[in-house]
Amino acid sequence: MTTDAITVAAAPPPAARYRALPVGGSLDARAETAPDGTQFVRSVEPLGEHPRRLTDPLLHWAATDPGRTLAAKRVDGGDWRRVSYAEAVAVARRIAQALIDRGLSVERPVAILSDNDLEHLLLGLGCQFAGVPYASVSPAYSLMSQDHAKLRQVLGTLTPGLVFVAHGAPFAKALAAAVPADVEVLATDGDAAGAGRPVTAWADFAATPDTPAVDAAHARVGPDTIAKFLFTSGSTKQPKGVINTQRMLCANQQQLRQCFPDLAVTPPVLVDWLPWNHTFGGNHNIGLVIYNGGTLYIDEGKPVPALIGETLRNLREIAPTIYFNVPKGFEEIARALEADAVLRETFFSRVRMLFFAGAGLSQPVWDQLDRVAEAHCGERIRMLTGLGMTETAPFAICANGPDVRSGHIGLPAPGMTLKLVPSAGKLEVRYRGPNVTPGYWRSPEQTAESFDEEGYFRSGDALRQVDPADLRRGYVFDGRIAEDFKLATGTFVSVGPLRARVSSLGDPCVLDAVPTGLNRNELGLLIFPRADACRALAGLGADAPLAEVLQAAPVRAFFQALVDRLHATGTGSATRIERALVLVEPPGIDRGEVTDKGSINQRAVLQHRAALVDRLYEDGAPEVIRPRPARA
Structure with missing residues (x-):
C-alpha cells in the first residue's frame, strides 16, 4: 500500500470550485399553514413518467447493450466475476420458472438470509419476473444472534416457501432454529451436510428451463404488485415487514433521476458494501444501477477496522462515478484518502458525487473530504444527502442545492408532499407520495397506527427550516420525536x-x-x-x-x-x-x-x-x- 501523505490547508478557500455535476436545479416547494400550525410542503416539480416494473429498465438495457456489466463480485477474494445485463435476464427467467414450478406466491415468498452476492441479486430479479415477493433478511439475525429470536419472528411473519443461503454450514444453527423442516433450503454450494438438512443446489435450481409461463407471470406484474418485503431493524420493537410495491421502487428511482439528471447521461458505477436487507443498499443503490443502466461492484468490505482494507483495495482498482456510504464509512475513507496516493488517484478520477445517509455526517469529516479533494485535483466533489426511510423506498427529501452543509436534508422530492405537525415543541414530518408503503405485512394494527387521518405516514422524525424566512433553503434534521x-x-x-x-x-x-x-x-x-x-x-x-x-x-x-x-x-x-x-x-x-x-x-x-x-x-x-x- 502506498502511504504518500499530502498536506492539506487548515481551512478551504473562500470561493471553492466544484466538479461539474448536472442536477435538476435546487428543489423548490410551496408551503401552506393550517390554523392549527400544521404545515403542508409540496414539491413544485411534478413526478415524471416511470416504468410499471423495475424489470422493464432491466430488459431495456439487456436489449440495447447486452454485454454491459450489471454487477460484479470478487471470487474468493481474487478476480472479479461479472454478470452482464443479458446474462442477468436469462438467469432470472430460469429462476422465475423454478419459483413458478414450486407454486411460490405472496403467501409463500422467498427469504434470503445471506449477505450481498451475485446469486442474491439474481434470485431477487427472478422473483420480480415471477411476481413472487422476496425478503432479504439481516445476516446478523442468523450469524451473530445467539437466540435467533428475531429470525424466527421474521420468518414467522413471512411463512416462506423457499429460504436461500450462500453456504449451508455457517447457517446450520439458524436453519435448525428458525426454518421449518418442510421449507426448501437453497444454497450456492448445495452443502447438505454442512447445513444439517437437505439442500437444493443453486446450479440445479438456476438451470431450470424457462417456458412461456414466465412471460405470463411477468405480464401480471404491475405497479401494485409486491416486489419485496424489507424488515425494519426492530431496535425498539420486533421487526416489521415493510411492503415494497413496484410502484414504490419505480417512482423512487424517477424521483432520484429528476433530482440528479446526470444519472440518465452517465450510467452510474458503484463500489458498494451497503447491505441489501436495508433500504439504502437494497432499494436505493441496486435500483439506481438497474434504472440507469449502471454497474454495481459488490464490496465485501465494511467501515470497521477488520474489513475496511477490502473496501480500500476495491476503491484503488475501481473508480466509482458516485460514491455512497454511511457517515462512519466516510470517516474511514477520508482518513485513507489523506494517506494513500494510489487511492486518491483512482477515487477522484471520475467520481462526480458523494452521497451519505443513515445518520448525520459530521462537518469536520465533510471538510476533510473537501480539503483532500482540492489538494489532489483542484476541485471539490459535491456531497449531497437527504432524508427518507424504509417506508418511503427510501428517497423522500433531497438536499441538492449549492450550499448543503452538515445536518441539511433539503426539500421534498418531485411528487412528494410533507405534512409537518407540531409535536412537543418540534415539527414531525409525515409523508404522502407514490413511493410511500401501503403498510406492514400481516400487521393491520401497526399499519393503521402508522398513518394519520389524512393518509400521511407518520415518520417520528423532526425537521426545522434552515432559514425561517426562506423556504428554498430547505430543512435540517431535528432528531427523533420519540428519543427526546x-x-x-x-x-x-x-x-x-x-x-x-x-x-x-x-x-x-x-x-x-x-x-x-x-x-x-x-x-x-x-x-x-x-x-x-x-x-x-x-x-x-x-x-x-x-x-x-x-x-x-x-x-x-x-x-x-x-x-x-x-x-x-x-x-x-x-x-x-x-x-x-x-x-x-x-x-x-x-x-x-x-x-x-x-x-x-x-x-x-x-x-x-x-x-x-x-x-x-x-x-x-x-x-x-x-x-x-x-x-x-
Whole structure:
C-alpha cells in the first residue's frame, strides 16, 4: 500500500470550485399553514413518467447493450466475476420458472438470509419476473444472534416457501432454529451436510428451463404488485415487514433521476458494501444501477477496522462515478484518502458525487473530504444527502442545492408532499407520495397506527427550516420525536443534535453516545468507545482487553477532555453534559441496542442498561467522569 501523505490547508478557500455535476436545479416547494400550525410542503416539480416494473429498465438495457456489466463480485477474494445485463435476464427467467414450478406466491415468498452476492441479486430479479415477493433478511439475525429470536419472528411473519443461503454450514444453527423442516433450503454450494438438512443446489435450481409461463407471470406484474418485503431493524420493537410495491421502487428511482439528471447521461458505477436487507443498499443503490443502466461492484468490505482494507483495495482498482456510504464509512475513507496516493488517484478520477445517509455526517469529516479533494485535483466533489426511510423506498427529501452543509436534508422530492405537525415543541414530518408503503405485512394494527387521518405516514422524525424566512433553503434534521425527553426541570433535551455533537467532538475515540437524564436534574452520557482507536491511543495491542485500555492514562485524559469541552460548550441544561460513563460492553444486537449497520438505538440502550444509568447518577462513583472546574 502506498502511504504518500499530502498536506492539506487548515481551512478551504473562500470561493471553492466544484466538479461539474448536472442536477435538476435546487428543489423548490410551496408551503401552506393550517390554523392549527400544521404545515403542508409540496414539491413544485411534478413526478415524471416511470416504468410499471423495475424489470422493464432491466430488459431495456439487456436489449440495447447486452454485454454491459450489471454487477460484479470478487471470487474468493481474487478476480472479479461479472454478470452482464443479458446474462442477468436469462438467469432470472430460469429462476422465475423454478419459483413458478414450486407454486411460490405472496403467501409463500422467498427469504434470503445471506449477505450481498451475485446469486442474491439474481434470485431477487427472478422473483420480480415471477411476481413472487422476496425478503432479504439481516445476516446478523442468523450469524451473530445467539437466540435467533428475531429470525424466527421474521420468518414467522413471512411463512416462506423457499429460504436461500450462500453456504449451508455457517447457517446450520439458524436453519435448525428458525426454518421449518418442510421449507426448501437453497444454497450456492448445495452443502447438505454442512447445513444439517437437505439442500437444493443453486446450479440445479438456476438451470431450470424457462417456458412461456414466465412471460405470463411477468405480464401480471404491475405497479401494485409486491416486489419485496424489507424488515425494519426492530431496535425498539420486533421487526416489521415493510411492503415494497413496484410502484414504490419505480417512482423512487424517477424521483432520484429528476433530482440528479446526470444519472440518465452517465450510467452510474458503484463500489458498494451497503447491505441489501436495508433500504439504502437494497432499494436505493441496486435500483439506481438497474434504472440507469449502471454497474454495481459488490464490496465485501465494511467501515470497521477488520474489513475496511477490502473496501480500500476495491476503491484503488475501481473508480466509482458516485460514491455512497454511511457517515462512519466516510470517516474511514477520508482518513485513507489523506494517506494513500494510489487511492486518491483512482477515487477522484471520475467520481462526480458523494452521497451519505443513515445518520448525520459530521462537518469536520465533510471538510476533510473537501480539503483532500482540492489538494489532489483542484476541485471539490459535491456531497449531497437527504432524508427518507424504509417506508418511503427510501428517497423522500433531497438536499441538492449549492450550499448543503452538515445536518441539511433539503426539500421534498418531485411528487412528494410533507405534512409537518407540531409535536412537543418540534415539527414531525409525515409523508404522502407514490413511493410511500401501503403498510406492514400481516400487521393491520401497526399499519393503521402508522398513518394519520389524512393518509400521511407518520415518520417520528423532526425537521426545522434552515432559514425561517426562506423556504428554498430547505430543512435540517431535528432528531427523533420519540428519543427526546425532559429533564426534571421540564427542559426538553433534543437527542439527535446532541449525539451528533458528541460524535464530532469525540472523534476518533467515540463510536456513539446515548444521552441520559429523563426526569433527572442533570444531563449525562453513556459513551460507546471505538475500541481500535482507544487501543491505538493507549499504545496497547489489538488483543488488549477494553477494560484495561479504558484505564490507560492517555485514554482517560481523552475522555476527561471531551467531557470538559462538552460541558464548557453547552448553552444550557439541555446541552451541558454534567457526567459521563464510558462503557466496556459493546451494544448487543439480540437486545436491539444496535442494528447490523451499526446504528445505536437510544431507547433500547437505556432500557437494558438501567442499572448503569443509576450508577451514572450516584454521587462519588469513581468511574463516572465529571467536568473539571474551568480555570480562571
